[in-house]
Amino acid sequence: MEKKDVVLENVTKKFGDFVAVDDISFSVKRGEFFSLLGPSGCGKTTTLRMLAGLEKPTKGKIYIGEEDVSEVAPFERPCNLFFQNVALFPHMNVSENIAFGLEMKKLPKSEIEKRVKELLDVVGLPGFEKRRTKELSGGQVQRIGIARALARRPRVLLLDEPLGPLDLKLREEMMIELKRIQKVVGTTFVYVTHDQGEAITMSDEIAAMKEGRIIQIGSTEELYNKPRTAFVAEFIGRSNLIRGRYREGKVNLNNLNKSIITGPHKVADNDYVAVCIKPERISIGEDIANLDNVFEAVIEEVYFRGAQINYKVLMEGNYKISILEHYKGKIFEQGKKLKIGWEKEDVHLSET
Amino acid sequence: MLRYIFRDIGEKGFKFYFFLFIAVIYLPLVLLVVFSFNDSILMGFPWRGFTLRWWEQFLHNPTALGVVKNSFIVASVAAVVSTALGLLAAFVLVRHIFRGKNLITYSIMLPMLFPGIVVGISILIFLRSVLNIKLSLFTIMIGHILFSLPYVTLILMARLIGFDRSLEEAAYDLGASEFTTFRRITLPLIMPGIFVALFIAFTISLEDVVIAHFLAGAQATIPVFVYGQLRRWSGLPMVMAISAFMIMIMAVLLIISLISARRRY
């Protein structure tokens, strides 16, 4: 059996009457990049703070490694937290910041210096020891924050929306950087974010959360291609959802007297389902009759994005559909009536 | 065209007013310092030549020197004690929610809501008629600690409200205990606020005449001594030297705060 670094068993957290985290259980394998993904207020940050020991669970048990840490103070836990705002100590320089956790461990000075140097190499900022925190750029602050959190060689590094304050370009850079650092040090990362792009880019596994509960846990591909519910489908990869009733390999649509051919699925007949189709799986054009499903549509909006074109179309039955197509030198204009379609293999059924 | 000329005059007028304001508020102080060297027993114009007589009188007068010493003792003790009291209270008022918090905040602000004279006389009659304590430097300290408390507490509260708690959490997370976190993170970061509080409390005490006037016994502070001399209009030239001395202290305090402000902004 694989080693688990983090295990949560039926953890609940209440603030007064408000249930922030509602009976969740999951485990994270050693060395994995694990993301808690969900909209704000879904309980993901509270979950992370409970792992860090900054909040106490109302019910349930938390294990880090094999140890039950439910009663262990934050400063004695084998995990470290990377803060949303990084929280570098403003009155200390870079090496003092990184060394802080090591000093608390009472390591000898020479060992501390060695480790600080190593860590700065890992995060790609060698020679930054004497810099003051005010002199660092946004991306550098993040890297130093990670170095500081990794200094004590925690079993688990907890990250709370670390890329939130960065601009788009820097964020993309840091995503790659984070993943690289994680591979180099081999530490288990538990990552909290509301950004599906970040989660998809970096994670090995994702737990999608909503209103204090975990809706689905799985590999990134699984969540992307086979969202269990409409919520997950909309949140990850921005699927198009068309609701209807399943019957014998078809879904009869609510708004339209037609059906979508889906092939056989493990769904009971007459169940209400959401058909989800990824924007990039839909074809658009005037002559696509050879697909399994073809519908009439009108183009409402066109967004040209260079390599891709994003069409927002209104399908018959008043369904708004988003389509991503590779740009091959041709753009359909707004208001054009045409056809859209997809194969039955490109369809996934989720709970509504 | 005319509009622009008027606007120009308006802008220049503003600038003129600004520098005039500074000149006028400093004028009396400059005159005092200059005329403390005037060779005349009458206080005021005209200038009759340079002398160090009044400064010598002041520096050889044991009463006057004692008064200076008293002022610094009282101000130092009052500043330290009121800052300590204010710091403890500010921590609780900013970081905890409890019943009666508003009432307690309001009562700590109370000394600021009365004129100093009311504070002075009420402490006076309490100490004299109820506790039967003799007036001394100690009684002045009591009054000054009370009077600075709201200012000090407000300053420290403002600092603590602006304090990023996640810095403390980061320290816990990195293995620091509560005490170590306070010593290594919280205290260094609020130190500037503590210095401002000490500075304000020290200044309030050093410059106060209202409360000290009622609570001073045989031992006076500088303002009380000068007030007494002025009311009798006696020993005037020497009083001018003492006043000039106080103004110079003010200038030193001002320069200190200028330097520390430069560093911060």
Next chain:
Amino acid sequence: MSISNKILKLIRKSEKLSIGMQLSPAMFWIVFFLLIPLGILVIYSFWEMVGTRLIPVWDLRNYVDVFTRVGGMYIRLFVKSLAMSALVTVGSIALAYPVAYFVSLRIEKYKYTWLILLMGPYLVCWVILVLGWKMVIGYSGLLNYLGQLLGLISEPMSWMWNNWWAVVFILIMGWAPWLVLPMFVSLEKIDKSLLEAAADLGAKPMKRFLRITLPLSSPGLLVATFFVLIPTFGEFVTPALAGGSRGVMYGNAIDASFTSMMAWPFGSALSIFLMIISLIVATILIRIVGLEKLMESL
């Protein structure tokens, strides 16, 4: 774990205990040296004093006396002092506001250096400030000297000293430097793009000032009012030194009944009036502006 940590943990166990422990020194000071003394002040205002002995007679005579003694002089003094305080407040704010405005909107570099410089004279104690102003407007002060030197006046102008006018003038000049800061703070908070937006919408400079800058800086004006009005109500030092016999204020009457006249109960009754009016004004002002604004201004 060290001993201090153990103690801290123990304290933390009971949050209420720790709150109490941290608040008690300050609250002790407030209760013991303010609330109880004020209570005694109230009690004494119903007593009487014979020689140096206080006698609990429990009547309202002292309050009646405030209105009737010396033909109602005290109550007239009270009203006059209020009027003088109001005048000082308006005057010092009017002097300081343009300065705060200039620092906030016209000075770009070293704003805080200028601000500290502006506060300087306030750091000097009132007694010395009054003495300094005597050097300017007194009988042998700068103005009279220059006037005579230039032949504008034949003899020193005596109207400038030893009257209520001199008191008001010195108080205005003394308070103005201190008021720049609170007004600066609230001017500084105004989003400068609002003014540009108003200009863009066609508002002339004067309109812009009256419709945007002034209303948005009103918290600063109220804090400034609070800073001047309360202490000026009880002012007695400046009138004693610069007011002569006609420039005395209510505070001088209180001072005299405690220091020279030994009339504590009557002085207590006088103080109660002062206390009540300052408490009302202060509470109203703090209610309007809030403690936060007061904090920013310190």
